Amino acid sequence: MVFSPSQPLPAILVVSPAWVGDMIMAQSLFKVLKQKQPGIHIDVLATRWSEGLFRRMPEVRHHIVHSLEPGQFAWKARQQLGYQLRQFHYQQAIVLPNSWKSALIPFWARIPQRTGYLGEMRYGLLNDARPLNKLVLQQTVAQFAALGLSLTDPKWGQWVPYPQLSPGQVDYALQRLQLNQPGQPLLALCPGAEYGSAKRWPLEYYAIVAKRKIAQGWQVWIMGSSQERSIGARIQALSGDKCINLCGQTSLAEAIDLLSLVQAVVTNDSGLMHIAAALNKPLVAIYGSSSPGKTPPLSLKAQISYLGLPCSPCFQRHCPKKHWQCLRDIKPEQVLYKLKNLNENKPVKF
Numbered sequence: 001m002v003f004s005p006s007q008p009l010p011a012i013l014v015v016s017p018a019w020v021g022d023m024i025m026a027q028s029l030f031k032v033l034k035q036k037q038p039g040i041h042i043d044v045l046a047t048r049w050s051e052g053l054f055r056r057m058p059e060v061r062h063h064i065v066h067s068l069e070p071g072q073f074a075w076k077a078r079q080q081l082g083y084q085l086r087q088f089h090y091q092q093a094i095v096l097p098n099s100w101k102s103a104l105i106p107f108w109a110r111i112p113q114r115t116g117y118l119g120e121m122r123y124g125l126l127n128d129a130r131p132l133n134k135l136v137l138q139q140t141v142a143q144f145a146a147l148g149l150s151l152t153d154p155k156w157g158q159w160v161p162y163p164q165l166s167p168g169q170v171d172y173a174l175q176r177l178q179l180n181q182p183g184q185p186l187l188a189l190c191p192g193a194e195y196g197s198a199k200r201w202p203l204e205y206y207a208i209v210a211k212r213k214i215a216q217g218w219q220v221w222i223m224g225s226s227q228e229r230s231i232g233a234r235i236q237a238l239s240g241d242k243c244i245n246l247c248g249q250t251s252l253a254e255a256i257d258l259l260s261l262v263q264a265v266v267t268n269d270s271g272l273m274h275i276a277a278a279l280n281k282p283l284v285a286i287y288g289s290s291s292p293g294k295t296p297p298l299s300l301k302a303q304i305s306y307l308g309l310p311c312s313p314c315f316q317r318h319c320p321k322k323h324w325q326c327l328r329d330i331k332p333e334q335v336l337y338k339l340k341n342l343n344e345n346k347p348v349k350f
Contacts, residue, residue: 010039011061011088013111015095015102016046016054018070019194020252020271021295023053024278025141026096027163028298030059032148035161043090045105052253056165066105073101082108094147095126115147140295162298163278167260168253177249181261185218185343188259188276190267191235192228192247196317198289199268201327203231207238208332209266209339214242221246221262223255223272264343266335269295277302282342284335288327289314303338305330 093106098119193199226248
């Protein structure tokens with residue numbers, strides 16, 4: 001625990017989802033809560049590595065760390081954390097993950113109102129358990145935001161404010177990575193997607209985009225996690241070693257701050273896509289196995305490349321048909337065209 005139980009109330013505890021993109025979309029819920037109850041304090045229960053992200057959300061008061069791995073039951077650890085949280089007297093908990101075990105900590109914390117979707121039959125653990133109608137709440141962000149409203153609220157299912165991150169100082173990250181303040185237009189490529197290859201646009205296509213923009217006087221950064229270091233290295237090699245590969249070299253917080261410097265982003269449907277959108281950066285988001293109708297980039301400056309083939313969205317980690325046509329048939333020229341129009345503030349039809 002990093003704060004005192006003497007902190008002023010009322011307060012709400014939000015149990016965070018595990019994926020970066022979902023964490024970004026959770027900010028829409030925070031905004032709804034602040035609009036409805038301006039004096040409310042919002043604390044987030046999340047992993048340690050996500051702290052830098054939530055610190056860039058002005059709606060969040062405290063980040064409460066847990067060490068639970070995704071899928072880990074850890075009955076005793078959850079029980080102990082719930083007991084510790086009793087002293088903070090939260091008036092409500094909102095549980096964003098749909099798993100049964102994610103509702104245990106608020107139950108053991110004796111939080112009087114425990115809100116979430118019914119999920120894995122969480123009767124008893126949640127006393128404000130709501131059915132999820134995906135025909136009404138099609139987008140994940142709308143599902144999150146609706147939990148901040150009562151079912152009788154006239155704005156329920158309609159009011160979804162966009163996430164908006166507040167980046168920190170970037171000088172230290174630039175100095176540590178031996179980067180200069182960009183003196184030319186800067187393009188960020190985000191070629192990874194932790195979910196699987198069915199969400200990853202071909203690396204050779206990213207390299208074509210990089211070479212074209214470099215020829216036009218742009219600088220190109222490749223951004224991603226440590227698991228995507230080899231992906232970044234491959235694009236770097238294919239583009240003639242003229243890109244800067246930052247994959248695995250930044251924390252999540254540093255990635256946010258560095259993305260605040262760029263003029264444009266080309267990205268798969270990933271956590272970094274949602275970060276770029278929340279920074280209001282012009283971006284082209286490329287969709288394969290996932291659906292822009294469910295998890296779109298939440299920005300008016302975003303354009304989507306999505307073919308909508310009969311086999312998509314399949315929501316599979318790897319292409320079940322082994323052809324990756326939904327991604328391979330989105331050609332670099334199409335993305336470059338949208339990127340050009342974005343930077344010229346022209347509308348793009350797709």
